[in-house]
Amino acid sequence: MVSIHRRIFEDLEAMIVSGVWPPGYRIPFEHELVQEYQCSRMTVNKALSALAGRGMIIRRRKVGSFVASPQIDRTVMDIQDISTEAELAGHDHSYRILMRNIETLDSATAAQLGEPIGAQILRLHCLHSVDGKPNALERRIIMLAMVPSARTENFSSVPPGKWLLDMVPWSKARHVIRAVSADAATARLLETERGEACLTLIRQTWQGSRTVTYVEIIHPGDRFQFAGDFHPSERGVMDQLPRRSAS
Amino acid sequence: MVSIHRRIFEDLEAMIVSGVWPPGYRIPFEHELVQEYQCSRMTVNKALSALAGRGMIIRRRKVGSFVASPQIDRTVMDIQDISTEAELAGHDHSYRILMRNIETLDSATAAQLGEPIGAQILRLHCLHSVDGKPNALERRIIMLAMVPSARTENFSSVPPGKWLLDMVPWSKARHVIRAVSADAATARLLETERGEACLTLIRQTWQGSRTVTYVEIIHPGDRFQFAGDFHPSERGVMDQLPRRSAS
DNA sequence: TGTATCTATTTGTATAGACAAAAGCGGGTC
DNA sequence: GACCCGCTTTTGTCTATACAAATAGATACA
Known part of the structure; x- marks a missing residue:
């Protein structure tokens, strides 16, 4: 069972990561997504705020929300013990x-x-x-x-x-x-x-x-070598699944 | 003019980044922050969700929210043109x-x-x-x-x-x-x-x-060398047990 | 003693409504 | 043309409320 804002987040993320919506693309307005998902604006807003907080979209009042250009000059490297x-x-x-x-x-x-x-x-x-x-x-x-x-x-x-x-x-x-x-x-x-x-x-x-x-x-x-992937979805962390208690 | 949820976010972030609230520390419950900031729970929730989305805190129903341990095994490298x-x-x-x-x-x-x-x-x-x-x-x-x-x-x-x-x-x-x-x-x-x-x-x-x-x-x-700093806002989510409680 | 169940607490999600702030746009004036 | 003003659209914030889900702790029971 996935929450609505989560589903919206993932749907939009998929469009961005796959390149179907390239950098600069204007994603649907909040009221359009409200129509599409049949939910309240707050729910849509939560998903879009999460995308913006992660730098995947840029939001501008009166203008709309746009897919951001990824920065190539930052990459996450796994440097483990x-x-x-x-x-x-x-x-x-x-x-x-x-x-x-x-x-x-x-x-x-x-x-x-x-x-x-x-x-x-x-x-x-x-x-x-x-x-x-x-x-x-x-x-x-x-x-x-x-x-x-x-x-x-x-x-x-x-x-x-x-x-x-x-x-x-x-x-x-x-x-x-x-x-x-x-x-x-x-x-x-x-x-x-x-x-x-x-x-x-x-x-x-x-x-x-x-x-x-x-x-x-x-x-x-x-x-030995170091390796790191970069794509828009790795700009931050979203998964916060609850911890299972040890029995 | 800073919004309330933003101020809450920044206040809590400061406590965490400065180390005043160490990893494992239980941060105040939502209803306590509601009292402290005199705002609605949704506003507090927005701030806490943002912290959780950045992996700075772990939230568990019925238990509370806890400062997460940063992961040492990921770092952001600047790899520029x-x-x-x-x-x-x-x-x-x-x-x-x-x-x-x-x-x-x-x-x-x-x-x-x-x-x-x-x-x-x-x-x-x-x-x-x-x-x-x-x-x-x-x-x-x-x-x-x-x-x-x-x-x-x-x-x-x-x-x-x-x-x-x-x-x-x-x-x-x-x-x-x-x-x-x-x-x-x-x-x-x-x-x-x-x-x-x-x-x-x-x-x-x-x-x-x-x-x-x-x-x-x-x-x-x-x-030539590559260098990368770890930024607290880029922490990952970690499973860990609460260590200490707020009084 | 161990187990099942209940209860209280805390977070998670969602809604409807309201107003504020930013900014594009058009109209009017000079 | 340049400038100012107000209208409209879109996002930003906030509230009050409601119910769901998870689960630690208490209680009842075998």
Whole structure:
């Protein structure tokens, strides 16, 4: 059983996504949709407001509602936790802690992170393998002031990325993707050639204005890529199905 | 003059984004907000529905509405047209057409694009420079059936990417980011070393179910990166248990 | 003790009606 | 022509009301 405003939303969305109604097309007026769906204007309005809120249409008083032009310069990339990603794809994932040091921030790193010199950090190096083959080298810094419980965690059963997601709330994240050539140490760990092109993801996560963690994840370029789809329906989220209670 | 539902939306959003109301926090019931803002429930409901539609809160009948956890595994990357990007950053951009051939799709490329063998295409190679230094090598395929006017366009004044954006409507795009080592020809054009790590962006654009254009843009790794910020308004919906209650 | 049922609470959906705000349009005036 | 004025259309907002759906918690019962 689908609600009326939901059905209107989906019908119009289909026309837009399929390209039947191209950018600039004037969609029917509210009163026309009221006629078509035999419902009240508020119901139509709710569907159209949702489309407008998602940037799929532009509405102008006295003129009408028009299909918006999608912006090609923004795309949603899926950048998942390595273990989650491997499990989703049905692969076997394992990892090994290579280094686990408690240190204080030196000036160069402090500047890079935008945090004060001398702050206590946990530095972690971790090698991830998928189906037995090295897939990523993780170099992480955790701010101990923000995550005091990391001081006593040894990450033997849950990888650091997943552990942090479960433990620590955060409010902002920044991702950077770079291509770099593998140095000798990295190449050896990833079982690839020195100089091989690697895809590096850098993620810095904040809570409020303070860094929670900073991580570089280095993937061998011949075994990894990032992918992202963009179409108008992915501009936001509409599905909000009620959660089923665990019995 | 700001509407009431808008003000409610913004007030609640501020509490969530600032972290005053952490993930799992139960926000006030509709009837409490009705009291607080002295308006009807429909007005409150509109604000809360908008927050739910953006994935910032989870609503459950009989239980209440709760601040959602942001998903770390999705991020919005700015992937702009090269000329636009350079101009925005205040740099000088120039480009040179290296190749412009009308061909028919061979079987390998056809399979890669998911288009029929033998379809007519325009193949373009183009070198982009920023501030006089090579910054990107663009290898593009344009489906002439979808963009007939490309047959007579020589792209002497507008680069192909920008020209296509202005000329052709599209409904879906897919981006892939890879790290590859430069081969000899690429290295020569980009004025870098053979084997240097390069960041390659592949974009395929569709209208409906048919490809409009396919392009590989190869950047020298030492001069380029992709960056993306996570925005709170782009959170996804997550299933999670309430953690704390409002008093 | 465990289970089925009832009840109260909260959100979800829909309606009819009202007025406000924006803006295209035409008419009148100079 | 340029400008101002008012009419009309369309969207924006808000209200009061109503009933439906989900479900946590209480209660009755086997």
